Amino acid sequence: MFRFRIFLALSLLLNIVSLKLIAQTNTEASVKADKLVKEALVKFRESNFEKSLIISRVALNSATSAKNYSLISRSYNIIAANYNELSEVDKAIFFYKKSLYYANKTDNDSIKYNLYNNLGNMYCFEKKQFDKGISYYKKSIAYGLKINDLNQIYFTNVNIAWAYFDIGKFKEGYPYLRFVGNNTEKYGDKTTEIVVNMLNGMYASYSNEDDTANAYFLSAIHAGQDSEEQSDLSFAHLEYSKFLTRKKRYKEAYENLASYNKITEALYNQQKLEKASIAGFNLELDEYKRQIDKIENEKISQSQSLKKSRIIVILFVLISLILLVLIITLIKNIRFKKKHNLELVEAKEIAEEASLLKTQFISTISHELRTPLYGVVGITNMLLEEHKELAQSQHLSSLKFSARYLLSLVNDILQINKIEENKVILENLTFNISDEITMIKNSLSFLSQKNNNKIKVFIDPCIPEYLIGDKLRLAQILMNLVSNALKFTKDGEVEIIVNLNKVEEKFYFLEFHIKDNGVGIAVVDQNKIFEKFVQVGRKEEDYQGTGLGLSIVKRLLGLFGSKINLESNIGEGTSFSFVIPFEHDPQKTKKIIDEIEVDLTSSEVYKILIVEDNLINQLVTKKIIEKNNYVCKVVDDGFGALDIIEKEDFDLILMDINMPLMNGFETSKRIRLKGITTPIVALTAFDKDEITDESISSGINDIIVKPFEPIKLFKIISYLIKETKNVG
Structure with a gap:
């Protein structure tokens, strides 16, 4: 020391x-x-x-x-x-905050004003976090007052008005626009002339002062044509296009939208x-x-x-010797860590690339399989319905079973991939546990008859009639476990037992048991069966399956916060058990039921447009639609759809996504640009999660994945058509 x-x-x-x-x-x-x-x-x-x-x-x-x-x-x-x-929004925010950190070490209030204003811009107009953005704007105004720079405050008021108008809060934004208007001659300049005129046009449009709005927008565009602020000019064209669309002046609206796109492309050259x-x-x-x-x-x-100093040099020699040893040790450690980190980075990059390739491969394969499967299942159903004498045909039954088995395999692979990538989110749906289990029992009746098994069900009478939770995931868990039990049991019985385990406030904890008296599972195999693609018990007989069912069950139960228990011995059967909590709230249940209730008893004949390039799928979808007594027209591509909607009115459009020339997203966007509000339902073989965001941005109202249950399609059609007519 x-x-x-x-x-x-x-x-x-x-x-x-x-x-x-x-x-x-x-x-x-x-x-x-x-x-x-x-x-x-x-x-x-x-x-x-x-x-x-x-x-x-x-x-x-x-x-x-x-x-x-x-x-x-x-x-x-x-x-x-x-x-x-x-x-690069996140990077911009990072460096703005870093700039603010160093600005706070100085007494330069001007740059603090600018930084708070810039952060306000980022959160309002890029991150869409308007409360946070406006709070930054207010801090900016405080520094503007501190340095007595009313010119800067004028600019910030423009930004706040713009932020409020962007989210449709014209009343909240108008005081700031009024301040700007009162001070335009004193503090306004060419850099704000475009935006101020545009904001006045937006407010006048909101107030239904159409002539005034039109004049303001034209003034904004005229000012922009003589200005270097091309970005502001592009926004003026965009807002004017929205105004013209509302006034049904579609040609002018399209011209202004084209001007917006042209300016934007010029500003952000890819090179x-x-x-x-x-x-x-x-x-x-x-x-x-x-x-x-x-x-x-x-x-x-x-x-x-x-x-x-010689004295310091002498003392430093002693210190340097110690430091030298430390530096050598440190360098060795750094080299070792650097080498180790490089290996980890390379391994991480390889793993991420492999994961991305796997996801893309699974997505492509699932789409390519679902498209022909839709045709196979649809045509098989058509044959069975139109030719009743073929109902007992083993060939058709085998074809339908094989198609549905292949579809089940595709869905299993997609499901396991989604769970591994944390893309599965539990939903809250109201359901009756007895109805769900009865449906599962009925759907597996073919499998139970095949092996001469009986399915017995016991449900604790203390369980409420209606519960709230993810019934679809629960059904998937039970379907996998019960079908597994039926496959490995012959001339026996499978029991589905549901007991009330405990009640905590509004949550009822249900204990499920799936028991069979089949071949059983050896102790050495019991830890393996929950792994992907692992199958046991195939020594004597060939049981169908992919080895994914129990792996999916384990992962889905993990989403519920539950674990699966297994008891089994060779020749004595198997018992799986688990506990899942479900909410019981009568008022919430009624609200959910009211929201999803759809009346399918209407005698109205709806006119449906099918946009589909696959001839087989055209035939299948048209048959399904016309079977419900709807009028149906079919076009082969997006251009055909744009042409026919100019001549005829439709109640709903079924839109394929993967079409040549112009895909379903682009077609839907162009339909919406024409001001047509007809509901659009994407009828696609893509997985729903992959296309949800792009569908919403394209103006698509809902998505149905092929193959589908016709009743589900008609519910969505009925709901969307009635909702559109009620709004109109």
Whole structure:
């Protein structure tokens, strides 16, 4: 401790001696950084994001070297602004906050104002977190008042009004627009003229002052044509297009939308983005490099200071010997960790790539299998319905069974993949446990008759009539367990027992037992059967199955927070048991039932348009629709759909997604751009989770995955048509 104090005192003396030299060096670095920051800002305003990022990186290095917090903050601010323009939202927010961190170390309230305003922009217009964004705007206004810069406050009021108008809160945003209007002559300029006129147009449109709105939008566009603010001009075209669409001036609306797209494409040239991404990557590397440079610079500074004194050199020799040993050890550790980390990174990248390829492969295979399966199942059903004499045909029964078995296999593989990627979310549906088990029993009657088995059911009478939970996942668990029991049992019985285990507030814990008196499972195999693609007990007989059923059961129970218990002995049968909590809330149950209740008794004849390029699928879907006494028309592609809806009115459109020339998403978007509100249902072989987001953005109302149960299709058709007519 004493030696350390001597060393510290001598170091302070040397630091005082070299202070002037360091101050001079810092001043030169600050001048250089300031010049670079200004140059980076010019490149940013010219939309040359690549150059701006590169120059900002150099400026940040110089500012860090000079320990000039104000310039560091300004450098990070420009970096964040570049990422903002490149739509790298999370990176932009990261660097804005980093800029704010260094700005708070200074008394520069102007840059604090700008940063809070920029963060407000990010959260309002990029992250859509408007409460958080507006709170940043208000902090920005506070700093604007502090520096008495009403010109800056004017700009922030424009942003707040814009944020409120974007989410349709025109009353809340109008006071800010009124402030802007009262101060336009005093503080407004060419940079805000476009936006202010656009906002006035939006408010006038909301107030149904159509002539005023039209004039404001045209003023905004006229101002934008003579301005460098091309981004604001693009938004003016977009909002004017929305207004014109509402007024059913579709041709002008389309022209303005085209202008918006043209300007946007010009601003965000793909080549610029690719080059800027490389520059951004180098910037991130420098972020780590600066930490190392900081340590190295401090070591060099200390070394230069110590050379000024022989006494310090002598003392430092002793310290250096110790440090040398530590550094050698540290270098070895760093090299080892670096090598180990590189191996881990490579392994992680390989695993992620393999996972992505697996997901893409499964998605493609499932789509390619479901499409022909839809035709096979549909045509088989048509043959059985139209030719009653074939009802006893073993060939048709085998064909239908094989198609449904293959579909079950596809669904099992998709299910296990979703669970492993944490894409399965439990739903809250109301159900009757007795009805669900009866349905499972009936659906497995063919399998039970095949092996001459009986299915016995016992349900505790203390269980409420209606429960709330994910009945679909529960049914999947029970279907797998009961079908498994039936496969491995002959001339016996399978029991489904449901007891009330306990009640905690509104939650009823149900204990399920699936018992059979079949072949049983050996003790050595009991830990294996829950693994994927593992099958046991095939020595004497060939039992059908994929080896996925019990693996899916275990993973689904994990989502419920439950575990499965197994008791079995060879030749004595098997018993599986588990406990799942379900909610019992009569009021909530009534609300759920009211929301999903659909009246299918209507005598109205609906007119349905089928957009489908596969001829077999056209035939199957048309037969299903016409069987319900609906009028049906079929077109082969998206262009045919756009053409026919101009001539005829339809109650609902069934839209295939994977079509040549123009897919279902693009077709739906174009239908919506025409102002047509006819419900659109995607009829697709894609997995629903894969296309939900794009379907919503395209204006599609619902999704049905092929093959499907006709009753489900008619429920959705009836609900959507009636909902549309009620709204109209």
